[in-house]
Amino acid sequence: MSKRSFRLTYRGIQIAVNQHGRRQHCRFTWNGRLYTACSVKGYQVSKVVAEIASGLNDTRPKLTALLGDLPIGIIVVENRDRLTRFGFHYIVTLLEAQQRQIEVIFPDETNDDMVQDFTSICARLYGRRGNKHRSARLRKYRLQQMKAYKTELDPNNVQATAMKQHVGAARWAYNWGLEQIKAAADAGEKWPTAIDLHKRLNALKGTDALPWAYSVSKCAFQEALRNLDTAVKNWRASKVGERKGNKVGFPRRKTRKRGLGSCRFTGTVKVFEDGVQLPRIGLVRLKETGYLPTGKYGQATLSEQSGRWFVSVVVEVADVQPELTDEVIGVDVGIKMLATCSDGTTFANPKALAAKIKQLRRWQRRLSRRKIGGKNRAKARTKVAALHKRVADTRKDAHSKAARAIVDKRPAVIAVENLNVKGMFKNRRLARALSDAAIGQFGRILSKMAEASGIQVFKAGRFFASSKLCACCGWKNNELTLSHRTFVCNDCGFTIDRDLNAALNLRNTASSAGIYAYGDRVSLGQCPSSGR
Numbered sequence: 001m002s003k004r005s006f007r008l009t010y011r012g013i014q015i016a017v018n019q020h021g022r023r024q025h026c027r028f029t030w031n032g033r034l035y036t037a038c039s040v041k042g043y044q045v046s047k048v049v050a051e052i053a054s055g056l057n058d059t060r061p062k063l064t065a066l067l068g069d070l071p072i073g074i075i076v077v078e079n080r081d082r083l084t085r086f087g088f089h090y091i092v093t094l095l096e097a098q099q100r101q102i103e104v105i106f107p108d109e110t111n112d113d114m115v116q117d118f119t120s121i122c123a124r125l126y127g128r129r130g131n132k133h134r135s136a137r138l139r140k141y142r143l144q145q146m147k148a149y150k151t152e153l154d155p156n157n158v159q160a161t162a163m164k165q166h167v168g169a170a171r172w173a174y175n176w177g178l179e180q181i182k183a184a185a186d187a188g189e190k191w192p193t194a195i196d197l198h199k200r201l202n203a204l205k206g207t208d209a210l211p212w213a214y215s216v217s218k219c220a221f222q223e224a225l226r227n228l229d230t231a232v233k234n235w236r237a238s239k240v241g242e243r244k245g246n247k248v249g250f251p252r253r254k255t256r257k258r259g260l261g262s263c264r265f266t267g268t269v270k271v272f273e274d275g276v277q278l279p280r281i282g283l284v285r286l287k288e289t290g291y292l293p294t295g296k297y298g299q300a301t302l303s304e305q306s307g308r309w310f311v312s313v314v315v316e317v318a319d320v321q322p323e324l325t326d327e328v329i330g331v332d333v334g335i336k337m338l339a340t341c342s343d344g345t346t347f348a349n350p351k352a353l354a355a356k357i358k359q360l361r362r363w364q365r366r367l368s369r370r371k372i373g374g375k376n377r378a379k380a381r382t383k384v385a386a387l388h389k390r391v392a393d394t395r396k397d398a399h400s401k402a403a404r405a406i407v408d409k410r411p412a413v414i415a416v417e418n419l420n421v422k423g424m425f426k427n428r429r430l431a432r433a434l435s436d437a438a439i440g441q442f443g444r445i446l447s448k449m450a451e452a453s454g455i456q457v458f459k460a461g462r463f464f465a466s467s468k469l470c471a472c473c474g475w476k477n478n479e480l481t482l483s484h485r486t487f488v489c490n491d492c493g494f495t496i497d498r499d500l501n502a503a504l505n506l507r508n509t510a511s512s513a514g515i516y517a518y519g520d521r522v523s524l525g526q527c528p529s530s531g532r
Contacts, residue, residue: 331446422441
């Protein structure tokens with residue numbers, strides 16, 4: 001013991017209590033576990049500190065005061081779970097340098113490997129510190145994630161009419177609330193919130209102003225007003241720079257010209273093997289059976305696209321993280337081939353728009369010749385919308401399958417290019433082909449799938465010349481154009497497909513430590529053919 005300890009009339013003991021509810025028990029009852037252990041060892045307690053390391057902040061005033069209270073000679077703790085996050089051995093070393101010591105009364109109660117990274121977050125989320133409950137709750141916290149499912153419905157005529165009424169009511173409520181907000185803004189009054197608007201709307205139900213209100217579910221009005229309130233908040237946050245991403249404009253009126261819209265139901269939504277039961281609509285058949293997980297859910301979203309009805313639910317599923325390899329895969333995207341991987345795998349571009357361009361032209365001409373406001377014009381508009389949706393679905397299906405095939409390789413890192421897609425559209429000769437390929441959408445799908453599987457996505461610099469650099473020696477071909485489909489190195493003689501060469505450059509750059517793909521700097525890899 002140091003000379004500082006002799007200034008006390010007794011040996012200084014500080015007890016750190018993990019559970020806040022035990023503070024009074026340990027302070028006033030000698031039967032507490034820590035008090036009993038201290039009395040057996042002959043320690044005299046000076047004070048008790050509860051919740052010594054609780055919370056998720058980095059200040060830790062109680063722990064700082066504990067380490068700075070030099071007259072305290074011995075610190076007694078119940079177990080090491082609270083101190084593990086700060087480095088228990090580091091604290092022991094610090095106290096030994098101060099000629100003090102820390103003693104753990106129950107060292108076998110806590111599994112340090114389990115608590116190492118999640119002790120504090122588990123304490124804040126679940127409160128109780130019992131070791132028996134911690135492992136199960138921690139496992140549930142780590143292994144659960146929210147996943148959205150969307151599938152097409154097969155309603156009959158009565159159900160389709162009810163669906164149109166609900167989405168129409170949601171569209172009307174949104175526009176009505178928007179007019180109320182604009183009127184308050186013009187009058188200089190406080191803008192009404194979603195709750196205020198709903199109270200006003202309830203006063204109109206059953207009157208001559210809103211006689212049809214009780215024929216639809218109340219969720220159609222409530223959720224539409226909540227969506228409007230969220231839109232206004234996003235506009236305000238974007239206006240002052242508090243919202244990330246592109247600037248958000250002021251909410252606009254909803255119109256049927258851009259689609260019937262959607263409607264969200266809250267309450268009890270039952271999903272069966274071949275159907276889903278929605279409030280006020282009833283049991284609706286599913287076109288694809290066995291896709292939606294069966295059970296009861298708190299909400300569901302009903303939407304319409306090109307005359308087809310869809311339902312989406314959010315389900316809590318197990319988050320299974322697969323084992324990854326040490327491989328690094330470079331992915332080069334383009335027009336001729338959608339994606340080319342560094343291991344030689346290629347994925348063809350579906351060219352969905354090119355396959356339907358003749359039909360789209362024909363039906364666009366028919367639409368333009370129809371009388372405005374007539375039924376034939378509405379039929380032609382539905383046909384054009386159906387063709388556009390078919391193109392979009394074909395493209396997205398190919399992108400999803402290609403991204404899933406790449407992610408299923410389980411690489412540690414996926415290297416892609418950070419392309420300026422909007423700037424590339426300025427080339428009028430390639431604008432349609434680039435729009436048909438939708439390489440930006442493919443990049444987003446690939447990044448989302450990779451992050452969900454725990455795979456790191458490495459994005460090379462926008463000015464990294466992946467196609468012009470030799471994957472073997474690093475020589476740059478400044479004269480390479482889009483018409484050159486084969487890369488020939490004039491320095492080492494390496495000959496390879498240009499897309500595969502770009503994928504190899506992306507792989508080599510991402511796998512190099514300390515090398516970043518900016519400008520023309522590239523880490524040289526092994527030549528696939530020559531072995532250099």
